[in-house]
Amino acid sequence: MPIRTEILPSFYQDSVVLMRVAAQVKKEQAVREVAAFMGTDTNKALLAQTGLATSESAAATAEDLILTVDADTEERAASALERVAELLAERRDGGGKDAEVSPHTLDSALRLMPDANLATISVPGEFVRFEALRALRRGLNVFVFSDNVPVADEVELKKEALSRGLLCMGPDCGTAYLNGAGLGFYNVTTRGRVGCVAASGTGLQAVASRLAHLGEGVSHGIGVGGRDLSAEVGGMMTLFALRGLAADPVTKAIVLISKPPHKDVVPRLSETLREIDKPVVVCCLGSNKDFGGRTVNVRTLDEAAHAAVAQLRGETWAPAAFGDPAAVAGRLDTSVGDGDLAGAAVLGLFTGGTLAHEAHLLLTEGLGDVGFNGDLTDRSRKHNVIDLGDDAYTVGRPHPMIAPEIRTDFIRRLSVDSTAGVLILDIVLGVGAHDDPAAPVVEALGDVQAAYAAAGRRLAVVASVVGTPGDPQNLGRQISQLTEAGVHVFATNAEAARFAAMVAEPKLGRKLAGSD
Amino acid sequence: MKPPIPKIFDEPLKVVNLGLAMFADNLRAENIDVIHVDWRPPAGGDARLANILAALED
Amino acid sequence: MRTEHALWTEPGYEVIHDGGSAALHAPVLDLGQPARDRLARSRRWMAVARFQRSVYLRGEDRDIVCLCSHSLDSGPLNVRCALPEAIDWRHLDCGAELTGRFDGESLRFGGRIRFGLGRARIWKPANIAQLCNATSARLRAFLAAAAVRAPDAGLGTVFRMPRSRPATDQSRASDGVLVAAAPALAALRRWLAYAGIGQESRALPPPREAIEIVGLGPGLTPSGDDYLGGLMIGLRAIRRGDLAIGLARLVLPVARRATATISYAHLACAAEGYGGAALHRTLAAIAGSEPLDTGPCLDGVARMGATSGWDALAGAALPLCIRLGVRPPAPESGY
Numbered sequence: 001m002p003i004r005t006e007i008l009p010s011f012y013q014d015s016v017v018l019m020r021v022a023a024q025v026k027k028e029q030a031v032r033e034v035a036a037f038m039g040t041d042t043n044k045a046l047l048a049q050t051g052l053a054t055s056e057s058a059a060a061t062a063e064d065l066i067l068t069v070d071a072d073t074e075e076r077a078a079s080a081l082e083r084v085a086e087l088l089a090e091r092r093d094g095g096g097k098d099a100e101v102s103p104h105t106l107d108s109a110l111r112l113m114p115d116a117n118l119a120t121i122s123v124p125g126e127f128v129r130f131e132a133l134r135a136l137r138r139g140l141n142v143f144v145f146s147d148n149v150p151v152a153d154e155v156e157l158k159k160e161a162l163s164r165g166l167l168c169m170g171p172d173c174g175t176a177y178l179n180g181a182g183l184g185f186y187n188v189t190t191r192g193r194v195g196c197v198a199a200s201g202t203g204l205q206a207v208a209s210r211l212a213h214l215g216e217g218v219s220h221g222i223g224v225g226g227r228d229l230s231a232e233v234g235g236m237m238t239l240f241a242l243r244g245l246a247a248d249p250v251t252k253a254i255v256l257i258s259k260p261p262h263k264d265v266v267p268r269l270s271e272t273l274r275e276i277d278k279p280v281v282v283c284c285l286g287s288n289k290d291f292g293g294r295t296v297n298v299r300t301l302d303e304a305a306h307a308a309v310a311q312l313r314g315e316t317w318a319p320a321a322f323g324d325p326a327a328v329a330g331r332l333d334t335s336v337g338d339g340d341l342a343g344a345a346v347l348g349l350f351t352g353g354t355l356a357h358e359a360h361l362l363l364t365e366g367l368g369d370v371g372f373n374g375d376l377t378d379r380s381r382k383h384n385v386i387d388l389g390d391d392a393y394t395v396g397r398p399h400p401m402i403a404p405e406i407r408t409d410f411i412r413r414l415s416v417d418s419t420a421g422v423l424i425l426d427i428v429l430g431v432g433a434h435d436d437p438a439a440p441v442v443e444a445l446g447d448v449q450a451a452y453a454a455a456g457r458r459l460a461v462v463a464s465v466v467g468t469p470g471d472p473q474n475l476g477r478q479i480s481q482l483t484e485a486g487v488h489v490f491a492t493n494a495e496a497a498r499f500a501a502m503v504a505e506p507k508l509g510r511k512l513a514g515s516d
Numbered sequence: 517m518k519p520p521i522p523k524i525f526d527e528p529l530k531v532v533n534l535g536l537a538m539f540a541d542n543l544r545a546e547n548i549d550v551i552h553v554d555w556r557p558p559a560g561g562d563a564r565l566a567n568i569l570a571a572l573e574d
Numbered sequence: 575m576r577t578e579h580a581l582w583t584e585p586g587y588e589v590i591h592d593g594g595s596a597a598l599h600a601p602v603l604d605l606g607q608p609a610r611d612r613l614a615r616s617r618r619w620m621a622v623a624r625f626q627r628s629v630y631l632r633g634e635d636r637d638i639v640c641l642c643s644h645s646l647d648s649g650p651l652n653v654r655c656a657l658p659e660a661i662d663w664r665h666l667d668c669g670a671e672l673t674g675r676f677d678g679e680s681l682r683f684g685g686r687i688r689f690g691l692g693r694a695r696i697w698k699p700a701n702i703a704q705l706c707n708a709t710s711a712r713l714r715a716f717l718a719a720a721a722v723r724a725p726d727a728g729l730g731t732v733f734r735m736p737r738s739r740p741a742t743d744q745s746r747a748s749d750g751v752l753v754a755a756a757p758a759l760a761a762l763r764r765w766l767a768y769a770g771i772g773q774e775s776r777a778l779p780p781p782r783e784a785i786e787i788v789g790l791g792p793g794l795t796p797s798g799d800d801y802l803g804g805l806m807i808g809l810r811a812i813r814r815g816d817l818a819i820g821l822a823r824l825v826l827p828v829a830r831r832a833t834a835t836i837s838y839a840h841l842a843c844a845a846e847g848y849g850g851a852a853l854h855r856t857l858a859a860i861a862g863s864e865p866l867d868t869g870p871c872l873d874g875v876a877r878m879g880a881t882s883g884w885d886a887l888a889g890a891a892l893p894l895c896i897r898l899g900v901r902p903p904a905p906e907s908g909y
Contacts, residue, residue, distance in 0.1 A: 103553050103554065105553065106553060110532065116530045116551070118524065119531070119532045120533045120543075123535040131555075165520055166522065167524065178525075179524075179528070179529060182546070243520070244522045250525075
């Protein structure tokens with residue numbers, strides 16, 4: 001008669017839990033006996049008398065728990081025993097009252113995967129500290145997708161991570177690449193030689209996509225979250241990631257994508273950058289700061305990718321407003337028409353925060369005062385850029401990269417309450433994003449264009465697509481949908497923004513397009 | 517002194533996913549070892565209490 | 575540094591935030607006299623078992639106290655603290671080791687967690703002044719109620735055995751416990767009968783068979799240990815502390831080496847007359863003059879563990895039955 005036992009040394013369980021588990025498994029698995037006894041001599045004698053003893057149970061001590069299963073077959077006994085151990089572990093973790101197999105806590109997951117090295121966390125922001133701190137203390141690197149995490153929590157998490165030599169990516173880290181694997185929202189690329197440190201998910205996506213386009217790839221892409229270079233956080237993770245990439249043998253060039261660092265952080269950042277003996281490209285949107293050393297400072301995400309590739313290949317490279325200025329000039333003349341959009345208001349409706357930021361900078365350069373995330377009913381600002389991923393616009397809804405309705409609602413509203421003549425959009429592809437983001441945009445544009453036409457107005461639509469041929473959405477199909485709808489599609493956000501500015505301000509067109 | 521390389525740069529990823537199941541599915545699709553945690557708020561959903569607990573860990 | 579007082583309705587503890595970290599100061603509300611005595615004996619206390627609402631700490635010389643939530647019932651080893659219900663005590667530390675220091679005033683874990691005894695009350699069991707109201711009719715009524723609710727594992731099964739409700743779902747091992755315990759239980763019954771606890775007191779050494787149930791049965795505290803502990807408490811309830819001490823002298827040295835540490839600790843408390851609060855309340859209810867409401871009593875007993883409360887109650891009922899001439903619950907109908 002198959003008897004199986006398992007000894008859980010020095011392991012105590014609430015007797016209540018123990019009995020319930022035994023009873024549950026006995027019923028569930030249709031076995032004759034499931035018993036849980038402490039390994040006292042009297043209990044061992046009892047097991048022997050009732051024919052339930054094994055060599056394992058005989059060796060147990062009074063502080064051990066003996067799990068005994070008596071079943072018709074060896075397999076049944078084994079599977080019942082497994083089930084008991086599983087339920088006990090589950091309950092010991094405070095997992096829950098129900099008998100479910102999937103773990104409810106980090107610790108119960110770690111029992112199933114003791115050598116885990118990364119926790120990806122997307123729980124509500126208020127619980128991030130609890131979960132991430134625990135993960136770090138268990139020796140796991142963390143990737144925190146969640147936003148709405150207090151900055152004090154971020155500081156604490158990053159200090160904890162640094163003290164353990166671990167990465168704390170985020171909070172509010174949309175994208176990362178580790179060892180060639182993408183995390184969060186990412187574009188499908190092959191692994192390469194460029195290490196990235198990015199304060200922004202879409203920034204990293206744009207650079208990774210451009211690198212793929214140029215035939216290169218990311219070695220590791222460390223997202224640090226948008227606040228890392230603030231005074232409070234002090235660039236902790238940026239500096240750590242830069243040093244790590246500097247020492248990483250796979251990484252041959254480094255790109256830093258960030259917002260302007262707080263002035264208190266600049267000296268430390270400069271010092272770290274100077275110590276790196278690999279080419280470093282710094283794309284610090286909104287700042288022209290030169291960090292010296294071997295760093296190459298660029299102004300757009302596309303330039304960051306180009307500069308890194310040039311460095312890797314030992315090629316010379318100089319920034320240009322457009323990859324193909326002649327084509328742009330031609331498009332400006334033929335497609336947009338006779339300058340009847342000259343003086344039109346430009347509106348940017350973005351799903352990617354960094355893309356919105358980059359477009360805002362470039363539009364401001366060309367057009368002067370441009371509002372950012374302002375109230376669109378306030379007509380004091382002619383040109384506006386909106387980052388629809390901002391909390392103010394999502395208000396509890398999913399991010400517009402997943403749920404395009406947020407933006408299509410805005411687009412449809414143009415027909416009734418907007419002065420905009422030039423619309424600039426971003427289409428972000430990749431794993432995690434909406435499975436056909438161009439389609440709802442094209443549909444909404446159709447409605448708006450009809451309304452504009454009826455009113456005798458014109459609307460020029462400019463867009464860039466962030467994506468790679470490997471992305472699940474089919475890059476070519478996304479672009480063709482947009483082009484067929486009359487959208488001026490550009491490979492980069494910077495080109496789209498510059499083109500939009502030129503449509504509204506033809507003088508710029510002659511200057512910019514002819515400048516190369 | 518050579519700066520330290522985060523150990524994970526040299527290791528295959530083994531991931532515990534807490535929160536959106538989509539992230540676990542995506543990793544699994546890439547043949548990355550992942551366990552999805554059927555997450556429930558700790559401390560009965562009391563974030564303040566959860567944070568106290570976290571702060572009490574050394 | 576800022577001090578936050580609890581917003582919860584539960585009694586006051588403090589969370590002190592200092593930069594990124596927090597410290598927790600929780601007052602101990604009450605603790606059993608045995609727990610107080612044991613705390614005084616050791617400075618260093620190490621967690622040996624952790625549950626959702628409690629942590630068992632071990633001091634020197636196998637001393638055990640149970641630091642727990644005030645949502646648990648009082649008990650001899652329970653050090654009940656004011657902490658919110660939602661705290662899972664298994665999460666109160668991060669590693670396997672949780673070592674506390676007791677300095678006479680408080681129990682400290684690391685620099686962060688402190689349980690202060692300054693305002694703690696000492697818990698003592700309900701005083702069973704006399705058993706004058708414990709009539710045989712009252713006890714029979716109680717046993718009838720217990721027979722309906724008794725579990726199907728452990729020694730609490732004796733409550734239902736003689737009353738034509740045989741267990742149908744008992745397993746081999748559970749049956750085995752009763753079979754293995756039967757000689758000891760019969761010997762203990764004979765002992766109490768011969769000791770004449772109904773009429774006059776006679777000193778009679780306890781039967782050696784009693785040690786056969788030390789460490790016997792399922793659970794963290796094996797049923798046999800709980801039964802013996804309950805028996806000692808029942809003996810004190812009928813003013814036969816002398817017999818309880820005699821029994822303790824026989825079984826404690828055996829239990830010290832033959833059963834689990836936590837179980838031994840509980841048994842040692844029982845030898846001093848301390849059991850779980852629910853057990854004492856139940857005995858007091860049987861002995862009292864109020865209308866006997868068995869429901870809440872048995873609820874409390876059932877909450878003492880899967881079978882522990884019932885095991886202890888089976889032991890405690892025996893002296894009462896013999897004193898009042900009621901047929902005691904027994905594994906065979908032959909009494």
